[in-house]
Amino acid sequence: ETGVTQSPTHLIKTRGQQVTLRCSSQSGHNTVSWYQQALGQGPQFIFQYYREEENGRGNFPPRFSGLQFPNYSSELNVNALELDDSALYLCASSSSSGGSYEQYFGPGTRLTVT
């Protein structure tokens, strides 16, 4: 069983640029959630996708957007990068069936904005 994978592992961008982060969900999982973890903080929920539709959003501005594809992989896009966007971005997948509540996390993408 393949776990959650994310790419790239590290990324350096300049303020004002745009970035796309990618996530492949665990086999059999149809739900993907994205979290932002600033240094020294707990992860903060950005949004969740279920069957290619946004299914809940945290307190993040519209320049944070996402996509989920038919194979349940997902992208997180951030436009007009700001210095405060520097963080570890975590993707988590889960299944909506069988009463399962666990989310399985990928290793994250470390984004640095200069």
Add this chain to the structure above:
Amino acid sequence: AQSVTQLGSHVSVSEGALVLLRCNYSSSVPPYLFWYVQYPNQGLQLLLKYTTGATLVKGINGFEAEFKKSETSFHLTKPSAHMSDAAEYFCAVSPNTGGGNKLTFGTGTQLKVEL
């Protein structure tokens, strides 16, 4: 809205000593409760969860946690610390009322294990 408070951003124990990491939550209804561990430069690994049923739940690596509704707590314990337990631990909650399983995390507790 749900929230999680983890008391003590840093906890230090001796190898072989009891580990106790504290977590209190705020929610209008009892949520689902989770503990995750994060090793340096890695993602989060689920240690254990409480959804319904027995309030004492056992997880991986010898950890366990007890859900106490009256105290709105879900403290994590391990009888005997090992050097490999040194990591950051996060308590999290999610709604039990459907509509997705968004996790709300605490700010984390860094566990240090000393010889």
